[in-house]
Amino acid sequence: MPRPKREEQFANSEICIVHAVQRCVRRAFLAGVDRESGKDYSFRKEWIRRRMEALASVFGIDVLSYAVMSNHLHVILRNRPDVVASWSDGEVAIRWLRVFPGRRMEEHLAEPTEHEVKTLAGNAERIAEIRQRMSDISWFMRSLAEPISRMANKQDECTGRFWEGRFKAQRIVDEAGLLACSMYVDLNPVRAAMASDPEKAPHTSAFDRIQAGHGKQIDSAxxxxxxxxxxxxxxxxxxxxxxxxxxxxxxxKRNPTGKRIRRDAWLAPLTLSPEKLSTDAELNRDGLRASDKGFLHVSIRDYLRLLRWTAKQGIAEASEKLPKSLATTLSQIGIDASMWRDLVWEWQRYFGKSICVGSPAAMRQDAERCGKHHYSGQAAASACFT
Known part of the structure; x- marks a missing residue:
């Protein structure tokens, strides 16, 4: 069955959260150690991470979680049309010109000028179109994938596709599904036996948050x-x-602003602020990300405790009992604590073929919004939620 149209899953005019998966062509190890040639392309993972960091500074889209693997990447994105609406036409113009400078002659080596920004900002029809694109998840993924493909092909002295095709998208419809999906993404290297625990899995959002907690800083992209x-x-x-x-x-390009930042400063904060209203845009003023809005009613401490516990549960027979405090946290969100390990480690069984992620009730509600009776995986996932 063909994948659904993007407009059926999400729209750039409304806030929504999407789990996107982009795979390399033929699932070749084009960002890791290639099994056939033995060449190590692992350095390309940092290309991808830095490109995501750069795009997070200009798009009206929050990067919640990510994992860059050897032959594919996972990223959870939240589009923010409310943030984009607060930008002036000039701000929209400079952000767009940074990502898409347009066709120029040899003089394109210069930075976008004030005249170019003013000219674009004065084109009302064009700016309205660009403003919509700045909160469009498809445009974010396009802006991420295309430069990486060009860089890899130039390095390999070849032409053709680097990525398999358009990214796979799953709409996340409630906090229970978001917590499970974020944990699944962060634990991808552990599930693939590439790392024994999250602390040893670079190029994941969990690693960035852990390193930031230790005071680690990086050159800002x-x-x-x-x-x-x-x-x-x-x-x-x-x-x-x-x-x-x-x-x-x-x-x-190595450090456009000359800043040193916390390793996770470009990611959306994990914890929702209890003092803020749900409608508060919480704009970021440092130019590092779209907003300072969190995405879970869970503290970073409890999230990492749960992540580390879940990482140890790869072998079901060796599983330990979930600490009571963490079990309570899961229950409050709507997840059956006894099924938590199964939900994360057997993610593909429940949501591998689904275009929607969440509790059965939330999935049913979203299916009705799209004129459907149900989503694939809805019945199977019911055992994992309360």
Missing amino acids: AFDLKAVPTEEAAKQIRETPVDELRAKQKAK
């Missing part, structure tokens, strides 16, 4: 959202050799 004065750009082009301009541009 966020885009610089300041346009270059037009006269200054023209002077650089006239007086600076092209090779020197290229070298400066390459150096700036």
Whole structure:
């Protein structure tokens, strides 16, 4: 059966949460150690992570969780049209030009100028179209996938596809489904036997949050959202050799803003703030992410405790009893604590073929919204939820 149309799953005009999966063509190990050639392409995982970090600084989309694997990646995204609506036309223009500078001549080595930003911002029809795209999950994934593909093909001196096709999308419809999906994503390297525990699984959101808790900092990949004065750009082009301009541009790509940040500062905070209203956009003012809004009614401490406990439960026969406090947390969210290990470790059995993730009641409600009777996996997942 063909995959559903994107507009049937989510719209850029409404806030929703989506689990996206993008696979390499033929499931080849194009971002890990290739089994056939023995070549190690693991460094490309950092390409992908940095590109996600950069896009998080300009799109109206929160990155909640992610895991970059050897032949595919998982990312949980929340689009934020409410955040994009708060941006001025000038802000929308500079953000768009950072990601899509457009076709230029050799002088494209210069940064977007104030004149270019002002010209684009003055085109009301074009800005309205761009504003919609800035909270569109499909445009985020496109902006992530295409540059990585070009870089890999250039390095391999080849042409053709790097990614298998369009990404798979699952709409997450309640907090119970979001907690389970986030845990499933963070534990992907552990499930694949690539790491023994979350602390040893780089290129995952869990690793970033753990490292940040230890004070780890990194060079920020966020885009610089300041346009270059037009006269200054023209002077650089006239007086600076092209090779020197290229070298400066390459150096700036490593750290566009010159900032050092906490390793997880570009990710959405995990815990929802009890002091904030659910309608509060909680805009981020540091230019690192769309907003400061959390996504779970769980503390980072309890989330990591549950993550570590779940990571140890790979062998059912060796499973330990879930601590009472964590079992209570799961029950409050609507998950049967006795089925938690099974839900996360056997995720594919329950939601592998589903386009919707959540408790059966929430899935049923969303199916009705789309004019359907039910979703695949809805009946099987009922055993895991209260």
